[in-house]
Amino acid sequence: MSHSENRTLLRAARVLGGEPQDVLVEDGRVAAVGQRLPDTATRGAEVIEADGQVLLPGLVDLHTHLREPGREDSETVLTGTRAAAVGGFTAVHAMANTFPVADTAGVVEQVWRLGQESGYCDVQPVGAVTVGLEGRQLAELGAMFESAAGVRVFSDDGKCVDDAVIMRRALEYVKAFDGVIAQHAQEPRLTEGAQMNEGAVSAELGLTGWPAVAEESIIARDVLLAAHVGSRVHICHLSTAGSVEIVRWAKSKGWNVTAEVTPHHLLLTDDLVRSYDPVYKVNPPLRTEADVLALREALADGTIDCVATDHAPHPHEDKDCEWGAAAMGMVGLETALSVVQHTMVDTGLLDWAQVADRMSLRPARIGRLTGQGRPVAEGEPANLVLVDPGHREAVDPAGFASRSRNSPYRGRELPGRVTHTLLRGRATVREGKLV
Template structure:
């Protein structure tokens, strides 16, 4: 295993120092380090962060390898500064058995670009009718601890209660896609002034808020862990704020696109801006940013959702919802939050690693710590060109936008997956 000496790098925004990586761990930290056998990486002007962790990634394999594979998605993640991602269950077949989650887990190990932690389905086939094999998935080689029907809401309150009760036995988490389906039938975008002007059926904010309100009450009653996926409204923030004040075991995530983009993007009818939950209003964006800063929202999660060309480059009404996110998330966070490195590390690495139970991830570089880290050049700016992305899909909402920051290197247990901004393998 090659040793690496990273010189004059700022660790989470602190004064420049050196990092020596040896045998997969941070061997030494301090100024003026020497190691004749080590490969030197010049860290001047760079910031070292603990490797990013994504709680919400769609890798599409098995079933839709035309849109993404575990390998291509892992490469995109590494190029985005990630060392671990949680793979959602809405594959084909659905990841609702031990066999499927173990397949995804093994594919991640074979790619060896990031740690791929499968998320299991809550219900069989995501149909919302009966619980999937939660215990078998938890006991599998993949050691599943988070379960979600993402893309579908667990709308039946009795079933949601049973799921929360079941996973409590092994301190598991139910991650809810909060959408009351009877309020969003035929919905095409956020319900508001823009949808009225465009004549499109709206997705009301209350459809999200009502489910979150119900589920925090269920989680409080059961005493179990609830995670709310892709929070998108100011009303949801207030429900979460009240729940946390009461001590409910609830965490929440927000996507980069909900922190930056608004429903006004739909005025172009460009399907790249169609997403679920939909882009909301400027006031919602403001509330989400504030909630992220004060901790009501715990995590930035990408909801990386690749789609094949035929599923996205079509009429708005027929386009599949979803956007790419892995290769741009850190740049969006830097754009939205500024160089608040400790906050970025907390929301994009430490907290998601803690929620997912990913040992060795989300730990700041220090002697003896596994060398899972990313180096970013905060002074660089890059223009996003879809054809240059590692994902098999091209549905990025940031095409030809110039964003701050460039990932220079990513290390997974001391081995580089990215060097000089390029994938190593």
């Protein structure tokens, strides 16, 4: 990958959607922000004509499946971080459900090093909570924290830590180094054989239903455990109106609870399952219109802290099959910002400054990342993304940087396009193309 000059001028960029300003980047940091910076200050800089595009801090994803090691047929750290850069992300958290599982210092260091080598965005490994994601014995949480990867977030995502004693012990253990347990809330006994959201559509289609209470009961238990222990719990891919109410209640008590929502749960409903197209099969399942509206409102009022993609790539043979046999998951890195613009900005629920908060500042804070999720201000690291909100285009997964194509938005017109992504001042995406 070629290195650009160490001085770049973003001319007439709307920082957080405000008035156009010039932003000078020098040696990986923001050197100056102001209206019409003087030529003497910007001489010799590479100029990017922003033309009033929106400038945001680089996006941070708390929930990405990069599949390496073990499932390089669906994604690698390199292809996943390329997809992240195209989507405007400068940092991702790589989930632990790899082969082998990221449950030791050795595996998380391997993922971290692969991220450093790829150079397209920062990769922060997430460690498993339990050995082999089996829910029976705590993994080496302390060793993963003390490793070169400095793991602070632990999750058995893909599976729920359903044993209350194990969950309590994990919360107690990570408290010592200000870690967080990110829970995939799914009571396994209530979802055996479940194929989609339990409701009118599942009854009509004759598919085994996945009740909202399977998610809500685990969230209720875990916010109570976190409060009891005085530790931090983060709720992954929250998907129901009831879950929102539980998180809202926990926060009203002042408990250390955070939550994320995926772009697809902000837009898509279980009605789409009528097509039996496995591209809509996901965990947690697509819910009802009422749930979607509750999630949008909760993201707007801050009950839900952030948007996380749950980017879950699968090779075509795992998706292009009958519904019952298909793998669960959707790719999301390259379309996340467009879906958030469509569901939250264009509807008036969030402005661009709030998008920066929910997609950069807060996820970086929850993941305890330093140098990411920082304001666009003098002296800060130049992790930046330039977005053209007026652009509209039908989604074509054939052009994705990801190795997988399982996008639920194929052929759907979405607004906004990332034109430039800068990682510490170096362009990883220029004019919408990878560098």
